[in-house]
């Protein structure tokens with residue numbers, strides 16, 4: 001079965017799957033691509049179904065569908081401008097989808113404001129990291145603890161995953177290296193104890209050795225039970241962590257499958273990811 005081309009698999013899986021109200025387009029059908037044996041037998045934690053998102057009149061996301069299961073890391077890959085950031089912004093309600101469904105643990109969150117989505121269990125690490133130059137590390141964490149109504153014990157729990165951050169508590173944002181800022185941004189998102197951590201290109205601009213550190217940190221976060229939706233340009237890093245891969249181009253899903261299945265389709269990697 002794993003040798004079948006993706007399109008064949010998509011048809012087979014879609015035919016077996018119960019009809020979804022929104023799964024009318026070819027793109028929506030492509031979401032059901034993974035063979036049953038690699039899908040956990042659980043309800044998805046996050047289910048994105050045929051979402052359409054616009055900037056003004058510009059129709060950017062044209063029917064994106066994919067699932068994230070509990071404990072899973074899903075990598076969302078694609079070239080610049082493919083629609084990765086817009087997909088994340090649609091999920092957290094910063095650029096709400098005009099059509100389609102986004103379900104998180106059973107609730108349809110597609111029209112929810114961002115603060116409600118975050119409270120409902122999503123941690124969001126944006127592309128720009130959102131670190132304030134004039135706040136110390138401790139202050140960044142205090143603000144997030146206060147906003148998330150979490151106790152100091154949660155901070156201690158999270159800091160165990162980030163030994164470097166614990167050593168920098170009195171440093172200001174501007175004194176931190178790019179890698180430390182990224183770690184702080186991830187630590188802060190984890191303070192609300194999210195069920196799903198969403199990250200937008202955490203490796204961007206970091207030296208290879210720091211990218212490895214971020215990768216290992218995310219592996220620990222995943223091992224501790226948090227599901228991850230990871231947008232990356234660094235395909236190798238993403239594939240090292242991911243259980244499932246979604247490839248976007250021009251606001252549509254072009255491939256859904258495991259990293260091993262992607263390896264067997266060099267034309268997908270070449271066309272949509274620019275790697276041979």
Ligand SMILES: Nc1ncnc2c1ncn2[C@@H]1O[C@H](COP(=O)(O)OP(=O)(O)O)[C@@H](O)[C@H]1O
Pocket residue numbers: 055058060078079080081082083084085086087
């Ligand atoms: N604020 C915006 N206003 C108008 N168009 C935008 C805006 N942000 C992104 N776009 C367009 O939406 C498309 C998808 O962008 P984006 O989601 O940022 O892609 P990616 O994160 O994959 O690089 C691109 O064509 C981009 O030019």
Ligand SMILES: [Mg+2]
Pocket residue numbers: 084085086127
């Ligand atoms: Mg982006």
